[in-house]
Structure formats: structure tokens, C-alpha cells
Amino acid sequence: MCISKHGHGCKQYSFALKMSGSVAQRRHIGLQQLEAISASTHTFLGPNKHLKFIRDEDAGDSVLVSSCPRLLQRLELDGSVGQLLHETVQAQQKLFRSGTGALVFLAGVWSRVALECLHRGISVLDIKTAMSKALEVSLQVCEQSAVSVREVSCKSLKERKRSPALKVRDAEVQCNPHNLIIKHSRHFSSHDAQTENTESAVNDMTSIAEAVSHGCKTSMHLVLKACELQSKLDIRKLVTCSIPGPSEERSCVLHGYVTPLSVQQASVVQSLQGQRLNIALVSGDLSERYRHVGFNTPANITRITDCVSLEEHWIEKALKILHEFGVGVVLAHGVVDVKLRDRCSGVLVIEGVKSSVLKDFSTCTGAVPVSYITQLDERCVGRGVTVSRCEEHECVGIVMADTSLVTAVITSSVPAKLQILEDQFWSCAHRLHQALRDGKLLHGSGITEILCIHKLHQYRRTETENPRENLVLELMAEAWMDYVSTLMLNSGSVASKAEAWTAIAHQMRRYEDGEPVLGAFRDILGVGVYDNMTVKSEAWRRALDLVLLVLQSDTEIITGGGEGQDLYHELMYL
Numbered sequence: 001m002c003i004s005k006h007g008h009g010c011k012q013y014s015f016a017l018k019m020s021g022s023v024a025q026r027r028h029i030g031l032q033q034l035e036a037i038s039a040s041t042h043t044f045l046g047p048n049k050h051l052k053f054i055r056d057e058d059a060g061d062s063v064l065v066s067s068c069p070r071l072l073q074r075l076e077l078d079g080s081v082g083q084l085l086h087e088t089v090q091a092q093q094k095l096f097r098s099g100t101g102a103l104v105f106l107a108g109v110w111s112r113v114a115l116e117c118l119h120r121g122i123s124v125l126d127i128k129t130a131m132s133k134a135l136e137v138s139l140q141v142c143e144q145s146a147v148s149v150r151e152v153s154c155k156s157l158k159e160r161k162r163s164p165a166l167k168v169r170d171a172e173v174q175c176n177p178h179n180l181i182i183k184h185s186r187h188f189s190s191h192d193a194q195t196e197n198t199e200s201a202v203n204d205m206t207s208i209a210e211a212v213s214h215g216c217k218t219s220m221h222l223v224l225k226a227c228e229l230q231s232k233l234d235i236r237k238l239v240t241c242s243i244p245g246p247s248e249e250r251s252c253v254l255h256g257y258v259t260p261l262s263v264q265q266a267s268v269v270q271s272l273q274g275q276r277l278n279i280a281l282v283s284g285d286l287s288e289r290y291r292h293v294g295f296n297t298p299a300n301i302t303r304i305t306d307c308v309s310l311e312e313h314w315i316e317k318a319l320k321i322l323h324e325f326g327v328g329v330v331l332a333h334g335v336v337d338v339k340l341r342d343r344c345s346g347v348l349v350i351e352g353v354k355s356s357v358l359k360d361f362s363t364c365t366g367a368v369p370v371s372y373i374t375q376l377d378e379r380c381v382g383r384g385v386t387v388s389r390c391e392e393h394e395c396v397g398i399v400m401a402d403t404s405l406v407t408a409v410i411t412s413s414v415p416a417k418l419q420i421l422e423d424q425f426w427s428c429a430h431r432l433h434q435a436l437r438d439g440k441l442l443h444g445s446g447i448t449e450i451l452c453i454h455k456l457h458q459y460r461r462t463e464t465e466n467p468r469e470n471l472v473l474e475l476m477a478e479a480w481m482d483y484v485s486t487l488m489l490n491s492g493s494v495a496s497k498a499e500a501w502t503a504i505a506h507q508m509r510r511y512e513d514g515e516p517v518l519g520a521f522r523d524i525l526g527v528g529v530y531d532n533m534t535v536k537s538e539a540w541r542r543a544l545d546l547v548l549l550v551l552q553s554d555t556e557i558i559t560g561g562g563e564g565q566d567l568y569h570e571l572m573y574l
Contacts, residue, residue: 027558028118030550031111033081038108041068044101045483046490047215051420064416067423068100069093081550088546092539097423097430098532099539105486106543109479114551116475122468124555128548130472135544137459137473138452138480139537145451146440146533149208156207156528205233205432211441211530212431218248219424222408223432225253230404235433237360237405240425242418243393246411250392251421256399257331257357258407259350261389264341268348269389269396277328279382279400281358281369285334286351288314292371315340318373322347325381329398330373333358348387348396357405361385364400434532442536444529445491446484450504453480454511 043050049066054074056062065071072086085107089100110131117127205227213220227233241258261269284290288311318340322330329348330336336351358369367382385400393409410421435441442448456477460470485500494500 028115028551028554030081030554031115031547033079034085034111034547034550035108035115037072037077037082037085038104038111041071041101041104041108042486043490044068044071045105046101046487048490048492050490064420066420068104070419070423080553084546084550088542092542096434096532096535096538098427099535102483102536103539103543105483106479106540107546109482110476110544110547111550113472113475113479114547117472120471122472124551126468127472127551130469131476131544131548133469134456134473134476135540137455138540141451141455142442142448142533142537145448146442147530148440149435149438152211152441152530153204153207156210157204208435209428209432211528212435212532213428214431214444214529216424216428218251219421220428220432222251222253222425223429226406226408226429227432229253229255229406233429233433233436234404235429236356237403238408238429239354239357239405240408240410240422241395242422243395243409243411244415244418245413246393248412248417248421250411251409252393253406253408254390254397255406256397256403257353257361257405258390258395258397258409259353261394261396265348265396266389268344268346269387271346272328272348272387273389275328275386276383277385277387278326279329279331279361279365279367279385280322280325280327280373280376280380281362281367281382282330282332282334282371282373283355283358283369284332284371285336286318286330286332286340286349286373287335287337290334290372311337311339314374315343319343321373321376325376325378327376327381329385329387331358331361331398348398350398360403360405361400364403431532431535434535435530438533440533441530442533444531446487448531448536449480449484450508450511453477453484453504454508456480 043052044067051064051066052071054063054065054071063070063074065074069089072082072089075082077083077086085104088107089103092100092103113131114127117130118124122130206224209220209224223233226238230237239257241260243260284292315337321327322344327347330344330350331353332349332351333353333355334351336349341349361367361382362369365382365384368380370376370380382400385398388397388399389395390397390409393411395409397407408425410418410425412418412421456473460473464470464473481501481504482497484504485494485497488494488500488503489497494503
């Protein structure tokens with residue numbers, strides 16, 4: 001596969017990871033590979049991501065990506081280092097849906113730190129100890145500089161009140177950092193007070209959402225709409241539906257489970273609208289050949305029945321069961337047999353439904369999921385669902401009472417952007433969810449990393465006299481400088497990294513002279529952007545763990561894994 005920067009001519013990177021001859025002859029190839037892969041993702045750092053095209057040279061297909069997980073998913077990473085990086089990124093993405101850009105960037109620059117330390121003759125054990133200490137110092141900075149979501153909300157509301165374009169209300173607001181509900185100084189009736197508290201709660205959620213939107217205002221707006229429908233954000237009951245064709249402005253959030261509507265299903269939905277329907281849930285494939293996980297075919301059994309006759313018999317039996325129990329909707333986790341679906345007159349059959357959605361329908365309708373449609377009986381059938389057609393988006397909504405399940409309908413006239421927009425939505429949803437869960441945030445736009453640089457310099461001057469440890473800490477501080485300068489370059493606030501380094505050094509002197517950090521760096525980094533504390537700290541930990549693991553593996557390969565007891569004790573085991 002090849003990867004090229006979108007909009008930057010024919011500049012391409014070949015990524016079967018073919019290292020050049022000069023690189024391949026040097027030591028610690030794993031760290032060099034990690035640094036090389038990371039370099040291709042630097043444009044994904046920050047809110048203004050540059051899109052990349054991935055082209056499959058064999059098939060001739062191309063796909064547009066704007067994040068590290070999607071990039072690594074498409075690359076042919078045959079080596080162990082590439083696989084380790086991919087698995088690390090996937091673990092971060094699965095848990096948080098964000099923080100992968102920082103993870104990959106830091107894995108690359110910290111690999112460079114380790115290589116530089118090896119070049120200067122520092123032992124593996126000393127490198128491991130000093131780099132771990134640098135991370136510990138940086139995590140302490142996070143703990144000390146964290147801001148509660150209450151403070152973020154109150155600050156945002158105060159700024160809204162001062163702004164002539166944004167009015168909170170005509171009453172004076174008293175902002176209590178220990179209470180997310182904003183109270184007015186005037187006297188209200190109980191009804192007015194209740195209404196005011198509700199509006200204040202919405203304002204609180206909006207201000208927190210803006211703080212962690214990271215430039216994705218449209219996606220975060222959809223998340224806030226989902227919050228309104230759910231009363232509170234519950235990402236376990238949040239799904240997405242991508243519809244190509246309509247413009248991005250047509251994206252919306254609808255109550256219930258929404259899925260694209262085919263031409264064949266349109267007439268079925270039309271006949272079912274306005275009715276309270278019975279529903280059946282299938283946890284596997286809806287086909288004659290499906291067998292559940294763990295099923296063992298009995299030995300010494302030979303089929304003598306014609307396969308066509310067997311399939312036809314199964315279809316007739318399935319149709320009879322659906323008719324017998326008056327089922328109007330069938331949701332299947334797996335694929336649905338095409339012949340069965342075509343012959344299901346008056347029954348809406350949907351395939352590829354997530355397990356979490358099946359679980360919610362089971363809870364709200366009383367339906368019991370079955371592995372095989374032939375297992376369906378009266379007690380397994382759920383009741384009380386309704387279907388409706390959304391002609392604007394050519395989709396169908398399946399709704400039941402007493403559910404907070406909502407669907408974000410993602411639309412775009414450019415089909416290649418749908419995956420990007422869907423990823424942005426999930427990132428926004430998880431950032432807001434994590435902010436509310438943590439109860440605190442970190443200053444974004446590189447401000448927290450600037451504080452880490454300052455703390456590492458301070459630690460070198462006051463806490464350690466070991467020259468080797470001092471060198472490693474200095475290199476780790478430079479790695480943070482590289483991170484912040486890349487962030488500034490990608491955001492467009494500087495024209496080059498050199499300009500960014502000069503600006504950071506100048507503002508750092510202002511900070512060290514006693515000016516508050518937000519005041520010192522407001523001009524070059526901006527304020528009002530926040531990061532999730534847990535997401536950031538986990539990304540940092542994963543990045544360093546990966547670097548140290550690759551360092552250890554490289555060392556064992558070079559030394560043979562046990563040449564001498566003294567050398568053996570220098571190796572790290574994570």
C-alpha cells in the first residue's frame with residue numbers, strides 16, 4: 001500500500017516498512033521503525049488534521065483517512081513493531097475513542113530519545129529509569145494542574161455573560177464552583193426556579209462540550225442533541241447511521257434505532273407504520289447454514305437431502321413461525337439469508353444490529369434473543385415497537401417506549417467523508433462522557449505539555465545530580481517541545497517549527513518570571529480548549545510502555561538475550 005498526503009501533490013510514503021540500507025545496518029531497528037511510522041502521522045495532531053489518501057496498489061482502491069487508527073488499519077504493517085503499535089493504538093481507541101494522535105507522536109519522539117541516549121553510551125537500565133521518572137514528573141503536572149469541570153463551566157458562563165453576542169439570561173449569575181447548577185440572586189417561584197435549573201444544567205453541559213470539542217463543533221452539536229433526547233449522556237445507548245447523499249447540514253439525532261432503508265423495505269415500512277408491532281431478536285445469522293460458536297458437527301453423519309430442498313424447508317418453517325406469532329420486525333446481529341428476506345412479506349428484517357442494541361430492545365420490549373429462528377416461541381416475542389420512515393434521509397426508525405436509545409444520522413454528499421464524520425462524532429461523545437466521568441480537565445492546546453517542560457527543567461536543577469539522568473530528562477523535555485511545536489504548526493499559528501520553538505522559549509521566560517501560565521501562552525497557544533485527564537495520561541503511559549518494550553526487544557536481539565549476568569540485569573521487563 002501507498003500513502004500520500006491529500007492535497008500535497010505526489011509526495012508519497014511507502015509502508016510495507018522497507019527500511020533503507022543505511023538504516024537496516026544500524027542497531028535498534030525496532031526503535032527506528034517506530035520513529036519512522038510515527039513521522040507519517042504528525043499531520044493528525046491537533047484539530048486541523050490533514051487528510052491522507054491510502055491507495056491499495058493491488059486492487060487500485062483508495063480510502064480517505066484522518067486519524068492514526070484508520071491509517072494503521074489500512075497499512076501493511078508486517079513487522080512486529082508495526083503490529084505492536086497497531087495493537088496499542090487499537091486498545092486506546094477502543095477504550096477512549098481519542099488520544100491516539102498523541103500516543104503515536106510520543107511513541108516516535110520518545111523512540112528518538114532512547115536512540116540518542118544509546119548513541120551517547122547510556123545503559124538500557126539507566127534509560128528506562130530516567131524516562132520513567134520523566135513520565136512520572138509529567139503525570140504529577142497533570143494532577144496538579146487539573147481544573148474541575150465546574151470551574152470550566154462557570155468560567156464559560158461568565159464569558160458568555162460578558163459577551164454582547166451571547167446572553168445567558170437577564171438576571172445576574174452567581175457562579176458557585178462547587179455546584180454545577182447556576183442560581184440567580186433574584187427570587188423566583190418554584191416553577192421558575194425549576195425551569196431555571198433545567199436551563200442552567202443545559203448551559204453547563206454546553207460549556208463543557210465546547211471545551212472538549214477540539215474544533216469539531218458540528219459533531220459536538222449532534223452529541224448535545226443526543227444528550228437532550230436522553231436527558232443525560234449515555235454512550236452505551238448511542239448508535240450511528242451513515243447516509244450518503246444529503247449534505248452534512250442534514251445530519252441529525254433521532255429517537256430509537258435508525259438504519260438505512262432499501263427500496264425493497266420501503267413498501268414494508270409503509271404498510272407497518274402506525275401499528276404497535278411484535279419483535280423478534282436473533283443473536284446470530286438468520287440463515288439455514290448458521291451454527292452458533294462452539295457448535296460441533298456430529299461425526300460420521302452424511303447429508304442425503306438435497307441442499308436446495310433443505311434450505312427451502314428451513315425458509316418455509318421460518319416464515320410459518322413469524323406468521324404464527326405475528327412478528328412485524330426482526331433484528332438480527334448477523335447476516336440475513338437473501339431468499340428469506342425477499343419472501344418476508346409484511347415483516348421488516350434488519351441485519352447487522354449491534355449486540356448493545358439487541359440488549360436494549362430486549363429490556364424494553366421483553367423479547368428474548370434466540371440463536372436460531374426455529375427456537376422462537378411466544379415468550380421470546382417482544383411487543384410494543386413502532387416503525388416510521390424518514391423520507392428526507394431514506395432511513396427507517398424503530399422505536400419502543402421507555403428507552404433512551406438514540407441514533408445520530410451522519411450525512412454527507414461526499415461518501416468518502418462519512419467514516420471521518422462518524423469517527424469525529426464518536427470522539428466528541430467519548431470526550432464529553434469522559435469529562436463528566438473524571439470531573440476534571442486539563443488545559444489543552446499544548447499548555448499542559450508546556451508545564452511538563454518547565455517541571456522537567458526545574459527537576460533537573462533541584463532534584464538530581466546524576467549527569468546521565470539529567471541528559472535523559474533534557475531530551476524528554478525537548479520531546480515535549482517537539483510535540484507543542486508540531487501542534488502549533490498544524491494549527492497554523494506559526495510558519496515553521498523553528499518559529500514555534502523560538503516563541504515557546506520566549507513565552508517560557510515570561511512564565512518563569514512569574515506571569516501566570518494562561519497569560520504567558522495565550523498569544524501563541526490560545527485558551528478555552530481542554531483535554532481529558534484520563535485519556536491523556538493513559539496515552540502517555542501506553543506510548544512509553546511501547547517504547548521501552550521495543551527497546552528491550554531490540555536489546556535482547558542484539559545481545560542474544562542472556563550474554564552475561566550483569567547485562568541481563570540491565571534489561572527491562574514491563
